[in-house]
Amino acid sequence: MLYLEHVNLVVKDISRALIFYKAAFPHWRIRGEGKSTWSGKPRRWLHFGDDQLYIAFSDHGEQNIRDNSGFQVGLSHIAFVTDELAQLTQRLKIAGFIGEEGDGSSGVRSNTYFVDLDGYEIEFVEYTSEEISVRNDYTQTTC
Template sequence: MFQLEHVNLVVKDISTTLDFILTAFPDWQVRGQGEGDWYGQKRRWLHVGTDQQYITLNSGSDAPNRDLKSNAPGLAHLGFTVEDVDSLTLRLQSKGYIIGTIGADHPYRKTIYFTDPSGFEFEFIQYLTNEPTKRNMYGGETSSIIRVGTAV
């Protein structure tokens, strides 16, 4: 068995992305932080998450992230299972974060997407069953996805 331990992101501003992540996951904590050398450039890093999984945030430049509306190669989004999509949505919205996409209505899951201040899209999915065949059922949607904060 294996699991994904961490994702390493280079972000525009560690503090603003950290705020987004800790708002989404209030039980997460900063595991460690410091400075390092990346091919001759000094950069700050920070690990935020749990004892088992985390996201590494690295300082970067003000350059734009991949255009999420394009078909350009690169990271499309990070997906996380959560226990309660609605309360997570309220937490993020109360801090001013805007819904990017509302997932299609599905009998066994609810999904919502937000984009963090560095331009990375996060998908949050709540499964409404523990039965794998239902959780992984493709099709069965009773609506289309709704683009809210992102233009098509």
């Protein structure tokens, strides 16, 4: 078996970063936290998630991340599947975040992109079908 366990994001301030992620994932919790060093620099770390998936945050970030509208090598975005895109979008809007609706694929999926306070782009996708062949129909959209 192989599955994604966590994503590790370097941020400037973990408490500030959690504003976005707590609004997006109200059912998640802080799984653990502590202090350590990374390449000789002190840092605070925190794992936020559920029993299967979490985001690891470290607060030793010094610079801004890549410009998503540019062409630098690096992470473009992370995508999460939801069955409540409208409610999730509303929670993030109340928390002060404005999403940009994606192209999706009419009748197959809807998606919205948000940018967190550190500049990471997070996509939320809602599928209209449980059928894998329908979900993986790329004839009407681009990624």
